[in-house]
Amino acid sequence: MSTSRTPDVDAIVIGAGFGGIYMLHKLRDELGLSVTxxxxxxxxxxxxxxxTYPGAxxxxxxxxxxxxxxxxxLQEWDWNTRYLDQPDxxxxxxxxxxxxxxxxxxxxxxxxxxxxxxxxxxxxxxxAGDGTSLTSRYLVNALGLLxxxxxxxxxxxxxxxxxxxxxxxxxxxxxxxxxxxxxxxxGSTGTQFIVAAAPMAxxxxxxxxxxxxxxxxxxxxxxxxEVDRTKExxxxxWDQVRNSVVAFGFQESGVEAxxxxxxxxxxxxxxxxxxxxxxxxMFGTFCDIATDPDANAAAAAFIRSKIDEIVDDPxxxxxxxxxxxxxxxxxxxEGYYETYNRDDVELVTxxxxxxxxxxxxxxxxxDGVEHELDVLVFATGFDAVDGNYRAMDLRGRGGRHIxxxxxxxxxxxxxxxxxxxxxxxxxxxxxxxxxNLPPSIEAQVDWIGGIIGDAERNGVxxxxxxxxxxxxxxxxxxxxxxxxxFPQAESWIFGANIPGKKNAVMFFMAGIxxxxxxxxxxxxxxxxxxxxxxxxxxxxxxxxxxxxxxxxSTTASSPSITS
Numbered sequence: 001m002s003t004s005r006t007p008d009v010d011a012i013v014i015g016a017g018f019g020g021i022y023m024l025h026k027l028r029d030e031l032g033l034s035v036t037x038x039x040x041x042x043x044x045x046x047x048x049x050x051x052t053y054p055g056a057x058x059x060x061x062x063x064x065x066x067x068x069x070x071x072x073x074l075q076e077w078d079w080n081t082r083y084l085d086q087p088d089x090x091x092x093x094x095x096x097x098x099x100x101x102x103x104x105x106x107x108x109x110x111x112x113x114x115x116x117x118x119x120x121x122x123x124x125x126x127x128a129g130d131g132t133s134l135t136s137r138y139l140v141n142a143l144g145l146l147x148x149x150x151x152x153x154x155x156x157x158x159x160x161x162x163x164x165x166x167x168x169x170x171x172x173x174x175x176x177x178x179x180x181x182x183x184x185x186x187g188s189t190g191t192q193f194i195v196a197a198a199p200m201a202x203x204x205x206x207x208x209x210x211x212x213x214x215x216x217x218x219x220x221x222x223x224x225x226e227v228d229r230t231k232e233x234x235x236x237x238w239d240q241v242r243n244s245v246v247a248f249g250f251q252e253s254g255v256e257a258x259x260x261x262x263x264x265x266x267x268x269x270x271x272x273x274x275x276x277x278x279x280x281x282m283f284g285t286f287c288d289i290a291t292d293p294d295a296n297a298a299a300a301a302f303i304r305s306k307i308d309e310i311v312d313d314p315x316x317x318x319x320x321x322x323x324x325x326x327x328x329x330x331x332x333x334e335g336y337y338e339t340y341n342r343d344d345v346e347l348v349t350x351x352x353x354x355x356x357x358x359x360x361x362x363x364x365x366x367d368g369v370e371h372e373l374d375v376l377v378f379a380t381g382f383d384a385v386d387g388n389y390r391a392m393d394l395r396g397r398g399g400r401h402i403x404x405x406x407x408x409x410x411x412x413x414x415x416x417x418x419x420x421x422x423x424x425x426x427x428x429x430x431x432x433x434x435x436n437l438p439p440s441i442e443a444q445v446d447w448i449g450g451i452i453g454d455a456e457r458n459g460v461x462x463x464x465x466x467x468x469x470x471x472x473x474x475x476x477x478x479x480x481x482x483x484x485x486f487p488q489a490e491s492w493i494f495g496a497n498i499p500g501k502k503n504a505v506m507f508f509m510a511g512i513x514x515x516x517x518x519x520x521x522x523x524x525x526x527x528x529x530x531x532x533x534x535x536x537x538x539x540x541x542x543x544x545x546x547x548x549x550x551x552x553s554t555t556a557s558s559p560s561i562t563s
Contacts, residue, residue, distance in 0.1 A: 005121040011138035011452070012126045013037040014112045017046020019427035019441045020142035021093060022067060025100050026449040027140075031456065036134060037102075038126070040111035044097050046144050048089045051189070053167040053377070054176065055196025056086035059188065059217060059278065059332050060436045063230050064249035066092065068238045069442060073099070075231055082276075083219045107132070114393030115139055117422060122462050124423065127393075138452055142427040143388035150380050150387075152184070156357040164358075166378045167193060178202050179374040182363055184355075186212050190379035191333050197377075198339045205346045205371050207355060207363065210490070211322040213303045217332040218276020242443070245511030247436040248279045257286035257295030269302040278330030279436075290327060290484050300326040310337040319349045327489040346371075389426075396421035406430075409504025411474045413465035413529055414519065416444055422462035425452075431477040433515040434507035443512065447519045451527055462533045469529030474505075481505045 016039035028035045041049040058065045062084040114127040124139040181201040288295040311317035362373035394402040415432025425448045433440045
């Protein structure tokens with residue numbers, strides 16, 4: 001039996017990036033709840049506030065890297081390049097905050113350190129590092145999928161006399177122009193940084209852990225006529241996005257790679273290489289690159305042939321050429337491989353020549369060479385998906401920490417909620433969709449708004465998923481992931497980039513169309529899979545009816561994600 005107590009606010013949102021901003025608007029302006037959002041940064045934007053490194057940009061085309069909920073804004077907001085640079089995305093998000101006067105309910109420079117559920121009052125107590133403490137009925141975590149920095153523990157790290165930085169915390173006063181720069185990591189962030197930094201630095205040393213399959217981005221100017229045509233077609237564009245697999249604004253292929261001749265495959269690969277975009281190359285060429293080993297090998301061989309064509313030095317080309325399956329996050333950059341033809345760029349492969357230690361002067365590798373540097377950049381990515389949850393003192397029923405629930409890997413129901421954590425929701429939580437993120441964020445925020453609105457109208461006191469529902473969703477996500485080639489690659493997608501972290505399926509890989517269909521089915525069935533209690537604390541409806549898993553009708557196209 002819970003006791004009544006008035007909370008400080010109806011809802012607390014943690015984070016003010018794409019997810020937190022829209023969630024605040026949904027709860028406050030559309031549902032009429034009192035809401036406070038906490039943001040650890042000194043401004044809104046989440047990932048786009050912290051990642052200001054040279055070259056930072058979205059690698060989703062700009063016309064779909066935005067919200068769709070405000071149709072007037074879609075018509076008002078212009079763009080002039082195919083991809084949006086970090087300042088463009090940040091300005092856009094700040095504009096949304098100003099447009100809806102959201103800033104008055106966002107507390108900046110405040111990092112949440114704990115959130116604890118009180119079963120007697122059915123309230124959450126949220127605590128911040130500055131001593132702030134608030135209670136609420138609802139808690140929504142918009143912590144960011146790619147937000148918890150992964151800083152490798154390399155011997156001598158603290159002895160470096162120059163500037164050592166992580167790309168996720170780029171200092172405002174750091175200018176690498178004319179400096180000797182080293183960078184560790186060649187993932188999405190690393191490759192962006194390398195392309196941008198090479199012309200700026202006096203010398204750039206790239207410490208490559210894993211060679212990457214990278215295609216051109218096709219970035220360039222967009223004229224007003226194209227912008228106007230896109231705006232005229234936004235209804236059809238967003239309908240396609242919401243019912244697609246990867247939600248990137250292009251038509252995904254329905255053709256199997258091995259169903260056509262080798263000559264035709266090369267023609268299609270070349271056509272999409274010329275158009276640019278990593279996701280287009282993986283999902284717009286053929287429908288089975290991510291699922292069929294032969295199709296995957298054909299795509300990988302094409303990219304390898306391009307590396308051989310582009311890179312002048314045969315040894316550098318060999319070092320840059322991946323030999324594993326083409327099943328990591330698809331990358332794209334303008335001129336990535338071409339960068340290594342510069343005399344002032346040096347490539348060190350740390351698998352063959354490991355880093356032994358960081359010294360006051362730079363980085364010493366196993367061959368005894370000390371690479372002298374003024375700036376050392378960790379482009380080493382993130383403890384993705386669950387890292388920020390585990391870093392917080394997050395406790396649900398019985399005072400159990402989230403780590404206890406996730407001992408075998410992070411799980412959820414629908415990527416949105418967690419058994420044992422009543423009235424708590426997650427945006428981009430574990431086993432959510434693996435797609436272009438803003439459309440998935442919108443789908444999740446709309447759904448969370450729907451279940452909270454339903455609870456408010458019907459006097460529901462607590463709502464949380466049943467263990468059976470969560471187990472069934474976990475099994476579904478594992479089943480779908482295992483239909484793809486992605487588990488065969490060592491990738492942050494499964495936590496492989498964090499030493500000691502157990503590899504686990506952390507995404508629903510059947511696409512946004514299938515995901516939105518599932519959300520609709522759950523809502524239409526009275527929030528199937530959720531247990532609810534009334535205001536008296538007595539058990540209400542528990543509507544989970546089966547543990548039948550959903551297998552998508554088409555699993556040929558698999559995931560993609562953008563930072």
